[in-house]
Amino acid sequence: MAYFDDMRKRVEVLRHKDEIIILAIETSCDETSAAVVKNGRTVLSNMISSQIELHRRYGGVVPEIASRKHVEMISPIIDEALEEAGMGFEQLDCIAVTFGPGLVGALLVGMSIAKALAYALRLPLVGVDHIEGHISANYIAHPELEPPFLCLVVSGGHTHLVWVKDYGEYSLIGQTRDDAAGEAYDKVARALGLNYPGGPAIDSIAKHGNAEAVQFPRAYMEEDNFDFSFSGLKTAVLNYLNSLKQRNESYNVADIAASFQQAVVDVLVTKTIKAAQKIGVTRIAMAGGVAANSSLRECMKQKAQECGFELYYPSPVLCTDNAAMIACAAYYSLMKGKIHDLSLTVEPSFSNIVSSRTQCG
Template sequence: MIVVGIETSCDETGLALYQTDRGLLAHALYSQVDLHAEYGGVVPELASRDHVRKLWPLLQHCLDEAGVSRAQIGGVAYTAGPGLVGALLVGAAGARGLAWSLGVPAVGVHHMEGHLLAPLMEDDPPAAPFVALLVSGGHTQLVEVEAIGRYQVLGETLDDAAGEAFDKTAKLMGLPYPGGPVLSRLAEQGRNGMFKFARPMIDRPGFDFSFSGLKTQVLLAWQQSDQGEQTRADIACAFQQAVVDTLTIKCERAMRETGARCLVVAGGVGANRDLRARLQQAGLAAGWRVCFPRPEFCTDNGAMIAFAGALRLAAGQAESSAIQVQPRWDMARLAPLEGAGAP
């Protein structure tokens, strides 16, 4: 079965075609960075309108690239939440309309489950049970995965997610939007030890995160500095080290307490090279495996939605034709997929 994946949860329009017996056939992604840059952040109404403009051209691009006709589509998957309600509705309406016109089933996919399952598209995919660190723009979570569809959230951020902290820290130091990737590149030019920031909540039991206080420390350090280019790089370096250390310490704790032997890392911050290196080192020292999706599938994309949707459609979890989205959606409430494996 060929499944179309549609991702419109925020400011990127992602389309993909996934075939259950061949894997990923094609994918395309359009970023709205230039659209929102002048505002310094995502404007929801503009995001929704741009999804409307880009959705069908991207689908046609994928069909052409894969050499597939619309008549060959066997199912449609779309991001139903969490995300911006207007953006989600664009994808949901488009997906439901496409499915109805073709007479095929459709299913809404949880955005974070899409991220969590993205590493399963790689060669030698991880097998449950495992622990997942989900670090996308608005989410930082540690999840115990008993099986596909059976998730227990161990801990999550109490305020800013790691990705938000990167973006907000970059903005307060005058870096261009979107600031997170810019700050990460700048950190490579920083000098170790010039600034020292706290590792939030590592001295408390449990797996929750908090990054708002770290952001405040950076603000005070920046305001009291000479605000030169090297200082900006030094602060970026110290900030990134604090975030990476915090995430690594929490992951090590989760792996010890659950007894898991595999850690999956997914979401936009999962592309951070320092984080990848630290977690690989931690896994090597402790004897557990670390799995990442390829960098292009760390950010929001249609491939992960097509893959997750293919799993649920194969399990018979197609839904009614009602256009429904959930801007807030607890992943622990998802229906399990008993015995599901990679399609």
């Protein structure tokens, strides 16, 4: 309690500083990342250690292996982030960390070291929702961007439409009812014999295929409903491949990849545009790993221009899991006086944003 009382006093001082330096830690899945960010939007360092090659042989992330790798890499990554930024621990003003959602073992690694640093250095601790972090990546990529706007958060674990009303103020407009888009990409890629992660693999080979070769289903569900469902599409692709194999017929991998991807993109773009029109925003943003998909970017850009929306999305490195986006989100929490005490725990299956559901129909 003494620590938290001291930190609340410190935050009141920090909120009047011209420069606030935040060290952020992100270990929600299979990237170990640490970043040093000034005033939420100026990235001084953003170090990322990827585990893709480690998990590729298994066709997906193995939680136990991911956790052990985080333990191995977290201290060196923090040291690299500070060195790249030209900073020492004594120059930091705040420690930020992802509390969830994500893999419980992975999250615990980041949480443990963040708490230790906050306590030892007597610095405020800010826990950040991973989805909020992805949304905040757009603030780094586009310094002119401010709320309100609608954000499509689309990755291996998440597919959400979030109405960003203000910094730290969100309403969930739609979410996946089953598989996230990125999860469907991984499963279809595995069935096609492509490498993990499936998103980049399918995006690459789809450029050489015919997106109209196979008419896979699009799940739009009820009128004015902005939820997503990709399980049926995934099953349709798997059934199609199985039927061809049973008849001993060959198939063009690029055509199937392109047709599957177009089905995903059509749903994501259509629902995003309709939701933006429904709530009356003028700006649309995208975030998350699948937001780096070239077809999604191209189609969303075209449709946004046709409908008069401004479109924003981060650079590919900021679409992946990274600590810079966590620092950005933490900065705006800090500016509102929102900090955490040392009882903060990881929430592998919980998101503050997802819990704030708004009916838009």
